[in-house]
Amino acid sequence: MRRRATAVAEPRTPAADAAIACDRLVRIFSQDGIEVQALQGLELTVDQGDLMALVGASGSGKSTLLNILAGLDVPTAGSAAVAGYDLLELSARDRLRYRREAVGFVFQQTARNLLPFLTAAQNVALPMQLKGDSPRRGASARRATKVAEILEALGIGELAHRRPAELSGGQQQRVAIAVAMANDPKVLLADEPTGELDSETAAAVFETFRTVNKELGVTVVIVTHDPMVAGEVRRTVAIRDGRTSSEVLRRLVTDEHGEESISEREYVVLDRSGRVQLPPKFLEALGMEHRVAVDLAPDHIELRPDGAH
Numbered sequence: 444m445r446r447r448a449t450a451v452a453e454p455r456t457p458a459a460d461a462a463i464a465c466d467r468l469v470r471i472f473s474q475d476g477i478e479v480q481a482l483q484g485l486e487l488t489v490d491q492g493d494l495m496a497l498v499g500a501s502g503s504g505k506s507t508l509l510n511i512l513a514g515l516d517v518p519t520a521g522s523a524a525v526a527g528y529d530l531l532e533l534s535a536r537d538r539l540r541y542r543r544e545a546v547g548f549v550f551q552q553t554a555r556n557l558l559p560f561l562t563a564a565q566n567v568a569l570p571m572q573l574k575g576d577s578p579r580r581g582a583s584a585r586r587a588t589k590v591a592e593i594l595e596a597l598g599i600g601e602l603a604h605r606r607p608a609e610l611s612g613g614q615q616q617r618v619a620i621a622v623a624m625a626n627d628p629k630v631l632l633a634d635e636p637t638g639e640l641d642s643e644t645a646a647a648v649f650e651t652f653r654t655v656n657k658e659l660g661v662t663v664v665i666v667t668h669d670p671m672v673a674g675e676v677r678r679t680v681a682i683r684d685g686r687t688s689s690e691v692l693r694r695l696v697t698d699e700h701g702e703e704s705i706s707e708r709e710y711v712v713l714d715r716s717g718r719v720q721l722p723p724k725f726l727e728a729l730g731m732e733h734r735v736a737v738d739l740a741p742d743h744i745e746l747r748p749d750g751a752h
């Protein structure tokens with residue numbers, strides 16, 4: 444009722460329905476008296492059910508952002524909400540619940556995702572056990588059924604009884620995705636999940652992310668340097684100096700002959716204060732620095748080098 448009332452009372456912003464909404468997110472690390480601003484007012488909204496890639500140079504802040512979204516780290520300032528949880532306001536207990544139930548996480552290092560002495564099925568069952576539902580009759584049978592269903596849905600049912608050492612790197616990552624899905628999270632986060640894999644294996648792992656996104660409706664965010672992953676998703680967001688700076692959106696378009704193709708367009712991000720980061724190659728091409736002349740045309744804005752007419 445209350446939700447309905449507020450929905451009527453307040454205009455709906457895109458962030459209200461978003462799976463992830465970060466606003467002016469700041470993370471400062473202090474080490475040996477030196478401060479590093481890993482995130483400098485980052486803004487990012489991810490719609491529910493989206494599959495997106497996060498790219499950027501080394502040190503741009505990707506892992507810092509992902510750790511905050513995963514509930515492993517806390518921002519210095521700003522706001523971040525994931526799956527309806529306010530990440531700055533979580534109590535220790537709620538944070539644990541958030542990490543166990545609301546988000547799934549896949550690390551780059553295959554060994555970090557799975558316990559070596561457990562089979563694939565046991566690894567997937569573990570987060571369900573840790574969730575700590577009160578022991579009820581038939582709970583373990585229900586759990587076993589659910590584990591089998593997840594493994595089947597991801598096309599790895601035949602790996603259920605193998606231990607990580609008996610799996611290839613790609614198979615381990617696909618089992619890791621199953622583990623991350625164990626408690627039906629709304630959001631799945633992955634930090635360089637294909638970083639240690641050859642391109643063919645990486646493609647199979649990426650397909651598993653796509654299955655989770657398409658079949659189970661989970662919002663997926665993948666930090667990657669892999670051009671295959673970054674080029675295959677609907678939306679690729681680039682981070683520069685701790686801020687989202689640009690993004691590429693891809694759409695399926697059909698021409699007049701019924702031929703389908705992917706259309707790709709790069710955008711720069713416009714933040715709440717009206718700031719944009721222009722691509723360095725554009726600025727260099729026109730020798731723009733310090734300031735630019737800005738004019739409003741009926742349907743666009745013109746930027747010119749200072750002094751040009």
Ligand SMILES: Nc1ncnc2c1ncn2[C@@H]1O[C@H](COP(=O)(O)OP(=O)(O)OP(=O)(O)O)[C@@H](O)[C@H]1O
Nearest residue numbers: 472474479481499500501502503504505506507508
């Ligand atoms: N725990 C920490 N203590 C101090 N500085 C840190 C810490 N974690 C990250 N940083 C710094 O914050 C900045 C952003 O780091 P981050 O790991 O988020 O970048 P990244 O984009 O993920 O890089 P990479 O692609 O190399 O993983 C870097 O300058 C890094 O040195």
